[in-house]
Amino acid sequence: DAKTTQPTSMDCAEGRAANLPCNHSTISGNEYVYWYRQIHSQGPQYIIHGLKNNETNEMASLIITEDRKSSTLILPHATLRDTAVYYCIVRANFGNEKLTFGTGTRLTIIP
Amino acid sequence: DTGVSQNPRHKITKRGQNVTFRCDPISEHNRLYWYRQTLGQGPEFLTYFQNEAQLEKSRLLSDRFSAERPKGSFSTLEIQRTEQGDSAMYLCASRKGIGGQQYSGANVLTFGAGSRLTVL
Numbered sequence: 277d278a279k280t281t282q283p284t285s286m287d288c289a290e291g292r293a294a295n296l297p298c299n300h301s302t303i304s305g306n307e308y309v310y311w312y313r314q315i316h317s318q319g320p321q322y323i324i325h326g327l328k329n330n331e332t333n334e335m336a337s338l339i340i341t342e343d344r345k346s347s348t349l350i351l352p353h354a355t356l357r358d359t360a361v362y363y364c365i366v367r368a369n370f371g372n373e374k375l376t377f378g379t380g381t382r383l384t385i386i387p
Numbered sequence: 388d389t390g391v392s393q394n395p396r397h398k399i400t401k402r403g404q405n406v407t408f409r410c411d412p413i414s415e416h417n418r419l420y421w422y423r424q425t426l427g428q429g430p431e432f433l434t435y436f437q438n439e440a441q442l443e444k445s446r447l448l449s450d451r452f453s454a455e456r457p458k459g460s461f462s463t464l465e466i467q468r469t470e471q472g473d474s475a476m477y478l479c480a481s482r483k484g485i486g487g488q489q490y491s492g493a494n495v496l497t498f499g500a501g502s503r504l505t506v507l
Binding site: 367 | 427478480
């Protein structure tokens with residue numbers, strides 16, 4: 277799986293959009309970008325994934341650059357409950373059952 | 388459906404003792420995974436099952452570790468002769484996989500809350 281690079285930590289004001297970047301410059305053509313988050317004392321929670329088109333669901337939006345070397349997870353209106361560690365993972369959907377988590381970005385939502 | 392259930396949530400044991408963790412996945416999920424997470428790190432893959440078959444094991448899974456999923460439903464992870472380095476959160480996850488082993492499908496896992504092990 278391609279290696280990802282994320283900032284160690286970020287702050288965001290409550291009610292504002294939280295934009296979490298992820299670099300994955302060695303991504304292969306068949307690899308997807310996944311985002312999970314982990315709230316304190318809980319297991320990771322799936323947020324969203326995409327291949328090359330931008331994706332949106334009820335939790336977040338995923339913007340992938342045209343060259344696919346980086347992406348941004350957007351939480352449109354951050355709440356205190358969004359405080360968590362966010363993991364960006366790159367993985368092919370063939371022949372690989374592992375998710376390789378890095379250390380993620382610790383997002384703190386400030387009241 | 389109550390999601391993925393893990394028991395016990397916390398376990399404190401002395402070095403050298405054996406411990407067993409249980410995971411009850413979402414009922415229709417045929418794939419089950421174990422991960423380990425130490426403080427300040429992301430989860431690390433240990434092993435996974437498709438139904439009752441254990442299809443992949445990480446080299447992190449030493450001989451002291453054994454996982455089973457005898458009827459393709461719940462799973463157990465046993466650690467024999469525990470060491471202080473085994474102290475971690477043990478996470479179980481499940482998903483409904485489609486296709487054979489080669490096609491993994493979208494890896495959207497549902498994780499349990501984890502079982503925290505402290506070895507004194």
